[in-house]
Amino acid sequence: MMRFIVSALSQDQKGPVSHFTLAVSVFDSSNGLGIQNLNVGNFIVHDMTSGVPFSVVEVHTAGLPGFYRLLLKTDMTVNAGDYILAVVVTIQQRLAGHVSGGIEEGNTLVKVKVV
Numbered sequence: 001m002m003r004f005i006v007s008a009l010s011q012d013q014k015g016p017v018s019h020f021t022l023a024v025s026v027f028d029s030s031n032g033l034g035i036q037n038l039n040v041g042n043f044i045v046h047d048m049t050s051g052v053p054f055s056v057v058e059v060h061t062a063g064l065p066g067f068y069r070l071l072l073k074t075d076m077t078v079n080a081g082d083y084i085l086a087v088v089v090t091i092q093q094r095l096a097g098h099v100s101g102g103i104e105e106g107n108t109l110v111k112v113k114v115v
Contacts, residue, residue: 003029004106008087010113020054020072020112026089027066034066035091044088045072048109052078054085072112080114 004026011021024043026035038059045054058071070087088107 004035004089004091004104005029006087006089006106006108008085008108008110010110018074018076018078020074022070022072022085022087022110022112023062024068024070024087024089024108025066026068026106034064035089036061036065038068038089038091042089042091043070044090045070046086046088048084048086050083052083054083078114083112083114085110085112 005028006024006026008022008024011023026038027033028035040056040059043056043059045056047054052074054072054074056070057073060069060071061067062069072085086107086109088105091104092102
């Protein structure tokens with residue numbers, strides 16, 4: 001069973017109010033290696049402060065194993081202020097090309113500022 005160490009930082013908002021970029025790292029706690037080949041389907045973001053819907057629209061590798069840039073999108077009418085987001089990473093285990101049924105999960109909290 002894998003356990004993940006997930007960390008996230010919010011980058012300064014540049015561009016439309018409805019778009020944010022998070023820098024996220026995902027590591028296997030048992031061996032310290034970065035988890036590779038993650039995509040949009042592996043990340044879920046929940047707003048913990050007000051229920052504003054945030055969604056992950058793009059995931060880019062950041063050049064090192066386990067490091068990613070997530071482009072988040074929210075409603076254009078979102079109010080300015082601080083939001084606490086829960087970033088959840090899920091990975092379905094595969095053994096010899098078959099889905100084993102086990103889903104591994106890691107999470108972290110990050111604060112973003114809407115200006």
